[in-house]
Amino acid sequence: MSKDHLEMQWHKATGADSLDEGEVTVCPVGLKSVALTKLRGEYGAIDNRCPHQGGPLGQGTVENGKIRCPWHGFDFDPFTGEAAGGPDFDVPTYPVEVRADGIYVGTPAPRPHIRTVSDVLVETMTAWGVDTVFGMVGHSNLGMAEAMHRAETDGTLRYFGIRHEGAAAFAASAYGKLTGRPAACFGIAGPGSTNLLTGLYDAKADRAPVLALSGNVDSSVAGKGAFQDIDLLAAFADVSAYSAMVRSGSEHAELMTMAIKHAVLERGVGHLVLPDEVQVLAAPQQPASGPAGRMPDLRVGPPAQALADALDRIAEATRPVIVVGAGARADMAQVVTLAERLNAPILTTFKAKGQISDKHPLACGVLGRSGTPVASWMMNKADLLLVFGASFSNHSGISPFTPTVQVDTDPLMLGRFRPVTVPVLGDVGVTASAITKGLRVHPAIVDQRPEVAERWTVWRAEKSRRVAVTPPGGRVSAAAVFHELNGLAPENAVMTVDVGNHAYSFGRYFEPTAQAVLMSGYLGSIGFGFPAALGAWAAAPDRPIVAVTGDGGFGQYLAEITTAVKYAMNITHILLNNGELAKISEEQRGAEYAVWQTSLLNPDFSALARDCGAYGRRVTDRADIASAIAEALDHPGPAMVEIITDPGSH
Template sequence: MTQVSDYVLSRLREWGVHRVYGYPGDGINGFLGAFERAKNDPEFLQPRHEEMAAFMACGHAKFTDEVGVCMATSGPGAIHLLNGLYDAKLDHAPVVALVGQQRRTSLGADYQQEVDLATLFKDVSEYVQVCMTAAQARHLVDQAMRTAAATRGVATLIFPEDVQEEDAVTTPGRAHGSVFSGVGSYRGQVIPPVHDVRHAAEILNDGERVAILAGQGARGAAVELTEVAELLGAGVAKALLGRDVLPDDLPFVTGPVGLLGSRASDDMIMKCDTLLMVGTGFPYAEWLPEEGKTRVVQIDQDARRIGRRVPVDAGLAGDAREALRLLIPYLERKDDRTWRQGIEADVGEWWRIMERQARQRFDAINPQLVAWELSDRLPGGAILTADSGSGTTWWARQLKLRAGMRASLSGTLATMGPGVPYAIAARFAHPDRPVVAFVGDGAFQMNGMNEMITVARYAGRLSGPPLVFCVLNNQDLNMVSWEQRAMGGDPKFPASQDLPDVPYAAYAELLGLIGIRCTDPDDVGAAWDRALGAGRPVVLEFVVDPNVAPLPPHIMFDQAKHAVRALRHDPDRVGVAAAAFRQKLAEFFEIRRHG
């Protein structure tokens, strides 16, 4: 007789789920037996930690637009899922979590590993339910999958051990209270009303200096976004989660915005008289126009998010692609292209600054050079992941994404740890595409190194096109060190910031992977060539200088004041000051040369 656990897996398979990331424990023993009987469909993939399973499910969702699924045992295993699930929730990635629980007879008795899981998962989940009887399994799985897909959020199902092992009920009896749900999710397109579209067009047509800020909600609308930018003579800046909505080789794409952003984006946003925000929840007011000085039009699928960051003059609640399509016929092409020409000149200047800064020499490898040398070598269709840290700045600024490439990171939670599991999930989902992860040594020590064991375990399946884990080794929790200086006015605190020097490339070789260690700036390009041509998973370690500051496009007075105060007593003050001066000097000379 088929058990509930067997039925749940078969129902997931009907929903198109063929891969579940999870870690075993006796709280899900019923499911483990069912996976064996399922003959690898769906397949159980084992990372080294439940948090990594949740990150992998999130990465799968981001790079496939499918629902990612993860699994954990009861108690501690379930708790470990939470960080990865919050990453999915905040970045709007659809994920279903399957979690074990103690037997129903022991619940409420403070039994070993008994945790109130429904309460624990309530905040992170759009839908959370406990399966208390076999007859519920069908409609709970259906509703969880449907909810995750429809809300682009997290749904959690909790299965007590004894329920997992009950005989399955695939078709409830036709009695009062029975539920006969079906497989299939349906996402209709939300279209804004015509009078809102006309009003938005009037504002955009009146603007003389129009800027566009696009986020991940604009993905799939590249053609329409480009046409709107051409008509309005606008430039397009991109929030980090929208890193791949438009390629960076378009002359009017100004790149990232904000603390990790480009000077071209910053100048455009600060000088525009009209801002069109498309599918973005970019939260930082200091990098947006001052209230009352710029007219704002916002497009978002969810009307609740319109006007949440800045007051808007017109809002279009709807799918970005459809809203832009409706808007285009009402837009008037701007004959005066002075504003657009200035944006394109700023973009060209910014890329020259990036190269000049990347080519600068420091005590160790300039971390900007690592990203710069990768940029032109990126294989077509590459998938790029990044972790959270100072390396994210170089990933955001120095890499030129081309059409067909994908990129993501923990944009909203900004947690350390997802860069490696995102990359692993991307390769499992797209075995024919190159994948490159950009990771700091702090995040790699935190959990990425452990996942190299996972990579080694599945190395045969993960080999082929490039799969490179690029580790920036500076022996410093670098972003926090800079935040201490610029935000707190405190010097770097070595007891919290210094990291052990670990031989990452050698560790990879110990596991049977390819390890490449680069310490000479003249060898950076050759190291990338070797890694990208390896045909097997590679840990590519660069020993980089921690004193190269991730300087914002404009330095605010309070940040400068705090940094000056901090550096008086900073253990790295000489190297930091020299590196910062040389970076700004490179920018100054580039502006003078072409200004």
């Protein structure tokens, strides 16, 4: 036996009698695929890839003793690999052995890996702390995917394969909202990348850092109308804070650094386009890049004059109220300290729900369309608003008539929709501490805690009344669902909320303590809730993850339940199924239109969950809500409680 024969790695390609005379088939052998042929009682194995355009020779036919490529009709000898088109098209051959248990093919030992451009990009990603990727592998991102596979094998990266790229972008957006750090989403050329756009617009609108990576067609055919050839730089121009094409001569690590740095500092989308052939170019000497020496301390204090003006306004106020948005998420301790010095109520925007416990004596819940009458009452009696990290959306309900001190780290957020009395540029936590340190309080300032407690008493009595109402037709009210969830949701849970009537009910009725709440705030994209739970689980796998969705939103990404099962994600899904897009029905009635095309034909979602390997239980009786949710929370893996709710109760 020759030395070369001994150095071959032998792989069982197929069973002993699985090929008929004159048949050719594709067989995986190690990392390769071969076209295995049986002809005149003998077996031949040649490389499966036609050198013309990569056609799969094993899917061809055997005609006149030759394998005919199924794509373009090129002919190849099944034993020698010789091509009818001449030696430039010859393909490699591999030795074959017929053994008692099957047909074996020998392949050379894999060559040592030569570091590629994709390796440089992935090493730079992970050096910056981007170690989580949601995506779909396909034909125009395989080089980058292989580099990610190597990183995953080395333990420096986690990859979650999703069922739709839109879910990947929503998951990455939720990850960024929860942590303040980017995860990556990953797609192929053309539709794989355009599918990312809605989730990336959610990240842009809510100022969440995300890294988006697009495979692309080979540079030689780009711009010529080739298969899946679109101008991805143009497609991503509006959604991205930074977007660039990685070319053969680029400083590859620096482009990745630029994408991540823009995502972090501008709290948005950094995007790279990766042409197919560039992904696999050798780059053995190129260094990776990292954040050392590149990132400033962003905890910037306010200008002296703006701080003095804010302190003057506070000193004149007898009923100041504090409003916090999602931009204050990381700095609530400093804001609460200031509120307690002033005995000032704290109201949150809907996006900021959960940033202060509703049990706190100054907490008033959510302001605006999804809010509580406690918050609106206290704001309407205020003589000064102190607004931290909120940007005055038309849905937030922040009064335009009350003198306002607004604090934000982004100068474009200050007075975004209308002038404010005192715009203060500075880090929320640093500025809140500076205000507390320099605080001068009006002698007649009101301790508003008793009034906050009184308003909560009134509102909780009204909520109890609504909980007690039994809707007709074997359904339960949304108020009853959130009444039970109030007592069951773990305090350290991350809760992801979709868009629809259930979200309005969640804003009104659920009273958070220490839960983190994630939603599609400014974009308001239906379908966010369940993919966001995938991202939240990846960001915080040791915390309970609770997704709250409606049937309309979950229906858009229901296949992602298989993703949750595949990766054993401990997600509890509370699905309020009312059989229609009930919020839109309400809006049609409000405009005196006919209710039209808002009904939904739904499966039994709980049965679907069970079919996919998750826990699933359907609830139609209010008495069963608590036990079903408790069981789902205790289930070690994906679990769904489908609750049949009344579209008229919210």
